[in-house]
Amino acid sequence: MPPSRRQAAVIDIGSNSVRLVIYRLEGRAIWTLFNEKALAGLGRDLSSTRRLSDDGIETALKALRRFKIVLEGWNADDISVVATAAVREATDGAAFVFRVMSETGFQVRVLSGEQEARYSALGVIAGHPAACGVVGDLGGSSLELTPLAKPHAGVSLPLGPFALGAPRTIDIDKVRRKTDTALQPLAQTFASPEFHAVGGAWRNLALLHMAMADYPLHVAHQYEMSRSDAIDVAGFVARQSRNSLEGIPGLSKKRFDTLPYAAVVLETLIERLAVQNIVVSAYGLREGLLFEAMAPENQAGDPLIEGCEALTTSPGLSAGLGPALERWISPIFAELDCQFGDRDRVLIAAACRLSDLGVRLHPDHRADLAFDQVLRAPIPGLSHAERAFLACAAFSRHTSTLTHPEQAIISRLLSPDRRLRARTLGAAIRLGCDMAGRNPDLLDHLQMLLTPEKLILRADPGWGDMLLGEQTLKRAGTLAQALRVKLSLA
Secondary structure, X not given: OOOOEEEEEEEEEOOXXXXXXXXXXXXXXXXXXXXXXXXXXXXXXXXXXXXXXXXXXXXXXXXXXXXXXXXXXXXXXXXXXXXXXHHHHXXXXXXXXXXXXXXXXXXXXXXXXXXXXXXXXXXXXXXXXXXXXXXXXXXXXXXXXXXXXXXXXXXXXXXXXXXXXXXXXXXXXXXXXXXXXXXXXXXXXXXXXXXXXXXXXXXXXXXXXXXXXOOOOOXXXXXXXXXXXXXXXXXXXXXXXXXXXXXXXXXXXXXXXXXXXXXXXXXXXXXXXXXOEEEEEOOOHHHHHHHHHOOHHHHOOOHHHHHHHHHHHOOOOOOOHHHHHHHHHHHHHHOOOOOOOOHHHHHHHHHHHOXXXXXXXXXXXXXXXXXXXXXXXXXXXXXXXXXXXXHHHHHHHHOOOOOOOOHHHHHHHOOHHHHHHHHHHHHHHHHHHHHOOOOHHHHHHEEEEEOXXXXXXXXXXXXXXXHXXXXXXXXXXXXXXXXXXXXXXX
């Protein structure tokens, strides 16, 4: 049954930016269709005046009036408008909310600190269901910390760059002391070896670390840094002047005033909470709002599997082919050693859902194009190594060529055994698609068995002609070769 589909819009009025994001929701899968922001800096003067920035108010209202036009004709139930720390803390926050209502008709929901923390945690879960540890969402005026095991137990701290002194030149020692003082009472409660970093400033730090480490895959979501690597890059940024930051390619020019503050907060947090591994999340508060609004059956789905299903639903030609392939090839892979532990099952299911990717592309190029799309598609719920694995499987689903594109990326992210397993998986999917003529019902009449010496293909009585194809036997031979066994027809 195809997943439910709808569009939803979220307007996020933050301390630094005002942003509209339009999403396509397909079951558990969340796709970004449109993303526009204005860096209003509403919270720029909050620490000194307790009021919203006058210029920021005007910039924010201009953006919101434009967003109102963009969403003309939308059902109000499909639009969420939320405000966070700056509007929550400002003495004129209520007046701003009233003005937004008067000029745009948007009813702004001002989130409490605990709600903001909870939605950030739900967003991380939406993008990475197996995530554990603590989420930290750094905005312009606040830092929310939330244990993933207890999303309702989050806290909000005045540790955003604006609350710490930005856009003034940073006093590193002062900011570190203030951050450490705020974190000290929480250290025992929120200490965790794994920390999920949410927010544009920390994503920029991760992108800088990618460049410094010559990391080959330019995808921020679920990028990981060790404790020492994160401290090194944070310390490097904190010590740079604005002029020096402007000379670093890839950094957002709009964040030069706040990035050193974000770096010191991250460095102090890592030390105080005994963090050993930092995982960057491109999902946060907005995706958390969408996740909470999903039906329970959608929340229970796997975003990787459903994302792969959704990625091929429109161009694909055979409904139900992915699940049928999964049922057909799973017994073979159950006989093999695991490459990703408990994740093997999910990755096999996801690769089968990608079987139709590329079917409408030119046959001479579809393997390369499918590889590139999977490697960089905004599908949540997978690590970078898993992303590379699925890309290689998608490549081998369309060709028996052994040399993958972008060898530097694949060699860095996958061991030889995992590369071989991806090739084997792709070959099995290719065999199933060709053997059944991409008719999922026909796979029920064909069994595939694996012994230590043989790959056995066996058809039901009366269905033996399925095994007569010259091309399909060639596909079966390719799979047997990848499994390092002989092919046998029964």
